[in-house]
Amino acid sequence: MKTIREVAKLFNVTPRTLRYYEEIGLLSPTRSHSKLRTFSKKEIAKLKLIMRGKRYGFSLDEIKEMIMLFDRDRTGIQQLERTVEYGEQKIKEIEEKIQELTQLKRELVELHATFSEKLAKLKGENAKNE
Amino acid sequence: MKTIREVAKLFNVTPRTLRYYEEIGLLSPTRSHSKLRTFSKKEIAKLKLIMRGKRYGFSLDEIKEMIMLFDRDRTGIQQLERTVEYGEQKIKEIEEKIQELTQLKRELVELHATFSEKLAKLKGENAKNE
DNA sequence: TATAACATTGACGTTAACGTAAACTTCAAT
DNA sequence: ATTGAAGTTTACGTTAACGTCAATGTTATA
Numbered sequence: 001m002k003t004i005r006e007v008a009k010l011f012n013v014t015p016r017t018l019r020y021y022e023e024i025g026l027l028s029p030t031r032s033h034s035k036l037r038t039f040s041k042k043e044i045a046k047l048k049l050i051m052r053g054k055r056y057g058f059s060l061d062e063i064k065e066m067i068m069l070f071d072r073d074r075t076g077i078q079q080l081e082r083t084v085e086y087g088e089q090k091i092k093e094i095e096e097k098i099q100e101l102t103q104l105k106r107e108l109v110e111l112h113a114t115f116s117e118k119l120a121k122l123k124g125e126n127a128k129n130e
Numbered sequence: 131m132k133t134i135r136e137v138a139k140l141f142n143v144t145p146r147t148l149r150y151y152e153e154i155g156l157l158s159p160t161r162s163h164s165k166l167r168t169f170s171k172k173e174i175a176k177l178k179l180i181m182r183g184k185r186y187g188f189s190l191d192e193i194k195e196m197i198m199l200f201d202r203d204r205t206g207i208q209q210l211e212r213t214v215e216y217g218e219q220k221i222k223e224i225e226e227k228i229q230e231l232t233q234l235k236r237e238l239v240e241l242h243a244t245f246s247e248k249l250a251k252l253k254g255e256n257a258k259n260e
Numbered sequence: 261t262a263t264a265a266c267a268t269t270g271a272c273g274t275t276a277a278c279g280t281a282a283a284c285t286t287c288a289a290t
Numbered sequence: 291a292t293t294g295a296a297g298t299t300t301a302c303g304t305t306a307a308c309g310t311c312a313a314t315g316t317t318a319t320a
Binding site: 055056057076080087091094098101105108111115118122 | 214225241
């Protein structure tokens, strides 16, 4: 059982973040007799999943859905199914984004060459004028 | 000279967007005697640059800076210099992003394989249990 | 006991780029 | 002149994920 500060430090987040996650239902820390939040091993494990999901670009909503499925179906099948499905989607999204960025980069590189050339010309003409 | 609706339609944006651009100083439409905004050729040209900058992922602030430089230095040298500079930066950003996404994708693909395998196993065991 | 550190709740703020809408004015067609 | 469409200004709302802060309570240490 850990305090909110211990957990925040462990995961390099702020206590505020943890409270926020509790607020939106991602985490469910228990309370000591004096109402301080205490995080069980299970919450720590959940937080690991959360941080991982975030790293892969999932929204907290999506992450929540995946995690809740596990709570509901202990065999893990439904969570896995959803996670696999979301994973495929995310892979696709990332692929598309990569393509998009690659195309953009190509355009920008060309444009950059054009502008650099233009600039050199302008500077050449300027030097001539002086 | 065009009305706000004409320009909005031309660029596939809302009149609201154009007013916003005026508000933040990106555009400076003139006013008819009855106070309606009118967009000159110059504003249209500026808007072209704006839309292009947005497409390349520049913030409106960055775009504004580049455009303002042109207004100040008619030779275009300073604008070009800044544009080239920003372009290089943006190319770098895009390259980094591509790398990041490529790595992410690699991880996700692996993870996906692992989870799919696990899922198949779980389903296999489930079928056995039935 | 005193005190500093840390916890709590509640609530407003931040970010960039608009969207929405009310109240009023202008324009163009009939 | 009338009317409907479109323009204006002003101002609040949206989004996701927190940040910030005040007021108050708890904990651990000296």
